[in-house]
Amino acid sequence: MKLIKKHYVLAEIAKSNxxxxxxxxxxxxxxxxxxxxxxxxxxxxxxxxxxxxRMAGKNNDxxxxxxxxxxxxxxxxxxxxxxxxxxxxxxxxEAVPHG
Numbered sequence: 001m002k003l004i005k006k007h008y009v010l011a012e013i014a015k016s017n018x019x020x021x022x023x024x025x026x027x028x029x030x031x032x033x034x035x036x037x038x039x040x041x042x043x044x045x046x047x048x049x050x051x052x053x054r055m056a057g058k059n060n061d062x063x064x065x066x067x068x069x070x071x072x073x074x075x076x077x078x079x080x081x082x083x084x085x086x087x088x089x090x091x092x093x094e095a096v097p098h099g
Contacts, residue, residue: 001077001085003033003041012047027064030071043077046070049089066092 004012010020013029023029029050032040053066069092077085 001080001082002044003035004044004047005039005041006032009042009047012044013051026060027067028060030067033074043074045085045089049092 006017006020010017013020013023015023020029024031030042030046032042035041049066049070050063053063058066070089073088073092076088080088
């Protein structure tokens with residue numbers, strides 16, 4: 001599982017720093033994870049899942065559900081390999097109704 005720092009997240013989601021934190025507050029983006037005393041990052045698969053949902057035309061309520069589920073999925077992915085994580089994220093994405 002790959003973790004990416006904020007400047008890579010901003011490039012992945014094509015948003016500004018302000019927009020990133022606004023999206024987190026509104027529930028449209030997952031919060032960061034601590035990777036050290038003064039350092040945070042985001043799981044790349046979460047950024048990819050949110051981007052895929054946006055490209056698929058999901059509405060904000062559907063995005064919020066995906067974000068909530070991704071945060072819950074963090075508890076499940078510990079010890080999983082990348083292929084298993086991709087399958088879990090794909091299952092999650094398919095569980096959200098297509099609009």
